[in-house]
Amino acid sequence: MDTYQHLSIKEWALEDRPREKLLYKGLSSLSDAELLAILIGSGSTKESAVELSKKILRDCKNNLNALGKKTINDLKANYHGIGDAKAISIVASLELGRRRKLQEGEERSKVTGSHDVFDIMEPLLGDLPHEEFWVLMLNRSNKVIGKNKVSQGGISGTVIDVRLILKSAIDHLASSIILCHNHPSGNRQPSEADNKITNKMSEAGRIMDIPVLDHIIVTDNAYFSYADEGML
Known part of the structure; x- marks a missing residue:
């Protein structure tokens, strides 16, 4: 069983919190769920932001392209703890990634x-x-x-x-x-x-x-x- 399963992120060891982990270990050290958790910011009373992020990604078969197809309403309707602000953050970040890829393609x-x-x-x-x-x-x-x-x-x-x-x-x-x-x-x-x-x-x-x-x-x-x- 995960040592941190029933702990809030604030109770985790400092080096294992997603934001702190990014600062001290760099972007490549974070999993997709941890990066998504940074966007979400907080979870719900039942689960941490990382656990909620893992659930979202699991439903997308851990495929970020599948996550990119989720709408704001999809995220709000299916995940407790995801409201307008968090859903918008997720959708906006994926759109930025899409535009970055587009600009890279246009260079060639x-x-x-x-x-x-x-x-x-x-x-x-x-x-x-x-x-x-x-x-x-x-x-x-x-x-x-x-x-x-x-x-x-x-x-x-x-x-x-x-x-x-x-x-x-x-x-x-x-x-x-x-x-x-x-x-x-x-x-x-x-x-x-x-x-x-x-x-x-x-x-x-x-x-x-x-x-x-x-x-x-x-x-x-x-x-x-x-x-x-x-x-x-």
């Missing part, structure tokens, strides 16, 4: 293959609970000159307009485009609807001399590339 904006697209788009799409459809616009050197969210849908689908995509490409003077959308289910395989829109966009791109180089389906830890699979 030249696309040489499907994995470059995944690196750019996974921070935007990987842990969303709903589908979004985006378009990357490239110049003749295959550098990204713009990205545009075309539509946002529900858990199982989104509707796109071919004309809006081509208009966005023309407005950016794009030489080519790459289609991107996510599957919140985690299944990276394309649906029949995905195949139809890919074929439709590919044909429209050929007519307008703005080729579709790829269509990437993003999940939280993997992706599907139409180009890699020889389907474009």
